[in-house]
Amino acid sequence: MRTLTTYFGLMVLLLALMSCSSSKQNYNIQPSVINTTKAVRVSTIVEQRSAGELLRLQTIMLSQFKTKVRYKVEWFNDSGVMLNTILSNWKVKAMLPKKPYSISFIAPNEDAVTYKIFIEKI
């Protein structure tokens, strides 16, 4: 009887915890770099945003080998909704070995508060 009560209590506790965790989904998007190429390294992203200005990003790509990549940025507002803009188009870069390439982006408007940068080999 005691074992049954214990199991029942644990089950109730588990159900309560599950309902608490699913009550609100978090759409928070963290700034990130999604780099699917093993040969290309990306340095730390430098962010700049003065009051009333647009968010600007800059970073450096470096490849060990001669390669061709394409990269883009997707911008998101504070609700996690992606902003549709031509500034998110793919850009192509032919990279020479061990030569650093600086890439920069500017947000389409002041709603853009976070971003994802994509880099892939083509």
Added chain:
Amino acid sequence: MNNLKKVLIVIALFAISACTSTPVKVDVENDLAPTGMGLDYRDFSEAAEKMVESMLISGAIDHPDGSRFVLAISRITNDTMQRIDTDQLVKKIRVSLLKSRKVVVTTAVSANGAEDKMSYQARELRNNDEFDQSRVAGKGTMIAPDFSLSGKIIQRNSTTHRNKTQVDYYFQLSLTDISSGLAYWEEEIPIIKRGSSNTVSW
């Protein structure tokens, strides 16, 4: 033997018809197909994107009190060998500038007259008893532009090493303050293509 030839011809015709490709819709956001020597939608998109980036970074369209400047579209000349509607470039720029909330474009004034003549046609309803005059646009309500956007698309052809053809396209734009006549922003975006001399760029 004659019957065999006829059968082979029929089979060959069927095979050829089966090989013809059906049209496919291009995913414009992930189009990795080779480019041609002429200007295609990807070139206009790239040029427009770089122009908008340059304009936003320059700060020329940052209004001191945070409101929006009014922009009129002036003459954009096509100096290429292709039949281009310069709106292929300008419309993309206008859409991005509008989304930036720094600029709004007037369609009542442009180099070719009003882009949307309805602004004027609606005013002809004044003193027309059929219309509620309180809903007709009043005098002195249109907003004059602060800036104008003008430019040119240039093409230069040349022959390079091993008889290849190089086509240089230059997208040039200027943003002029209408009050002072001064260009507060200018940019030139080159798009260079190199290919076989057998291809054409028109």
